[in-house]
Amino acid sequence: MMKKILAKTSNRRYPIYIRRGISKSALKLIKGMFPGSHKLLLVTNDSIYSIYREMLEKNLASGDLESHIHTIKEGETYKSLDSSRELFDVLLKHNFHRNDLIVAFGGGVIGDLVGFAASTYHRGTNLVQYPTTIIGQVDSSIGGKVAVNYRDTKNIIGTFYQPHMIIMDPALLNTLDDSEIVNGLGEVIKYGLIFDSRILDALEKLVQRQEKISSITASRLFEDIIYRCARIKAAVVSKDEFDTGHRNLLNFGHTIGHALEKASGLTEISHGRAISLGMLVALDISAGLGSQNADLKKRMVHLYKKVGLPARIAGPGPEQLLEAAGFDKKFTSKKNKFVLLKALNRPFFYHGVPEEIIINAIKKNMG
Numbered sequence: 001m002m003k004k005i006l007a008k009t010s011n012r013r014y015p016i017y018i019r020r021g022i023s024k025s026a027l028k029l030i031k032g033m034f035p036g037s038h039k040l041l042l043v044t045n046d047s048i049y050s051i052y053r054e055m056l057e058k059n060l061a062s063g064d065l066e067s068h069i070h071t072i073k074e075g076e077t078y079k080s081l082d083s084s085r086e087l088f089d090v091l092l093k094h095n096f097h098r099n100d101l102i103v104a105f106g107g108g109v110i111g112d113l114v115g116f117a118a119s120t121y122h123r124g125t126n127l128v129q130y131p132t133t134i135i136g137q138v139d140s141s142i143g144g145k146v147a148v149n150y151r152d153t154k155n156i157i158g159t160f161y162q163p164h165m166i167i168m169d170p171a172l173l174n175t176l177d178d179s180e181i182v183n184g185l186g187e188v189i190k191y192g193l194i195f196d197s198r199i200l201d202a203l204e205k206l207v208q209r210q211e212k213i214s215s216i217t218a219s220r221l222f223e224d225i226i227y228r229c230a231r232i233k234a235a236v237v238s239k240d241e242f243d244t245g246h247r248n249l250l251n252f253g254h255t256i257g258h259a260l261e262k263a264s265g266l267t268e269i270s271h272g273r274a275i276s277l278g279m280l281v282a283l284d285i286s287a288g289l290g291s292q293n294a295d296l297k298k299r300m301v302h303l304y305k306k307v308g309l310p311a312r313i314a315g316p317g318p319e320q321l322l323e324a325a326g327f328d329k330k331f332t333s334k335k336n337k338f339v340l341l342k343a344l345n346r347p348f349f350y351h352g353v354p355e356e357i358i359i360n361a362i363k364k365n366m367g
């Protein structure tokens, strides 16, 4: 059954449609929503295109919109100003108007890049996010943060530009590598921990039933998990569109997670895995400040093992992590900031966690 979420932001309300197999009717849905559009540019990357070429070409040929497909090279490096320039050239060449449509078909890299280009072309052109990864579906396509990387800095040039529509087909996740699935499950677990424990219940049920990691995303129950996560993200964005407070709760696990990414070298550990370890440390920091969550921690370690997420930090030690997080001696006047859990689904912000509590929590997860 088709599920629909309405995301409400200051200057736009937009639908998020979720259904396994929705891709078959996606073009019809898009055309119904944008009767004034005459042209459509679908942007993806070359490896996603090689998997979905036939489906995309067939779907686009079936409508009466003038349609074009443009592929970007695969990889985070191509989330760049140069790629945006490439897109502007294509849009100009085909004389796209602001009422025409730009569709981002891919993971967060494509979504962020295409969203950025759409936000500036004609001072804002119709944008459809059509995410094809777990991160894309539960996180990056919703909420309007669009950006490109510049030189060595990630997401440094960007803006807020809400899409006009989001289409999610969980069946597209079937072609993801196991490693990408595991990465995405870290994000899913985060939503379960901070906002909706039923996500954890469902995931636990799934891992009990399934032997292979890929059968998790192929299951019907996973569609419901995507829906629950997307609903949380849309609600959080509606409450704090410009990331000034409440939306920061989504940074659960990020303080130590980011430090781990930095200390390990950005390519050594995937974002999802680093954040997952950061969440375990955050649970132990919460315990250090009095939360009774030893059982929850055990439950998470068990779930991580089942889905293939790392449950121990290998590599950087506490000092390195504190330094990477910017908590070294030079920064003692600047209080550290964590998102912690009083209990399951009871997140809170804490400024100035004592250093020994952080160190002990990291040590508990080492090795």
Ligand SMILES: NC(=O)c1ccc[n+]([C@@H]2O[C@H](COP(=O)([O-])OP(=O)(O)OC[C@H]3O[C@@H](n4cnc5c(N)ncnc54)[C@H](O)[C@@H]3O)[C@@H](O)[C@H]2O)c1
Pocket (backbone or CB within 6 Å): 045, 047, 048, 051, 074, 075, 076, 079, 106, 107, 108, 109, 110, 112, 132, 133, 134, 135, 136, 139, 140, 141, 142, 143, 144, 145, 146, 154, 155, 172, 173, 174, 175, 176, 177, 180
């Ligand atoms: N805007 C936001 O709010 C937000 C939030 C989180 C992450 N991000 C950004 O998102 C990016 C990470 O996104 P991601 O995790 O989706 O990674 P990604 O876009 O790099 O995609 C991961 C890999 O999966 C491949 N892929 C995508 N869909 C596929 C499919 N259906 N089948 C087979 N392969 C497929 C891609 O080619 C790529 O190799 C980062 O750039 C990050 O900064 C943005």
